[in-house]
Amino acid sequence: MAIPDHARTNFNTLLRAAGDGNLALMECQDAVTGERRYVLCAIGRADNGDYLMTPFGHLADGNPYDAYLPPDPRDPDTFIPNSDDGGSP
Structure with a gap:
């Protein structure tokens, strides 16, 4: 499965920001859940000198290995099922 251009662009922007020392971790409130x-x-920086914080994503709560399923190397259009699903990698 190919990574879409917008995701690749955002990732490259994050790498550039990190390399330039312009990456921050900011505490926010989820607009839907309130968490x-x-x-x-x-x-x-804005034209008037104010700082602009552009959000790219949040850190996973709890164990990130439980939050995501990796792509299946045998079939890149599918994902490896969670062992709790009864499936096997």
Whole structure:
């Protein structure tokens, strides 16, 4: 499965921001659930000199290995099922 261009562009922006020292972790409130989220942000400057925080995503709560299923190397259009699903990798 190919990574879409917008995701690749955002990732490259994050790498550039990190390399330039312009990456921040900001505590925010989830707009839907109201939960606290720790959000990765690129830091920029507005024309008037104010800082701009551009959010790119939040850190996974709990164990990130439980939150995501990796792509199946045998079939890149599918994902390896969670062992709790009764499936096998």
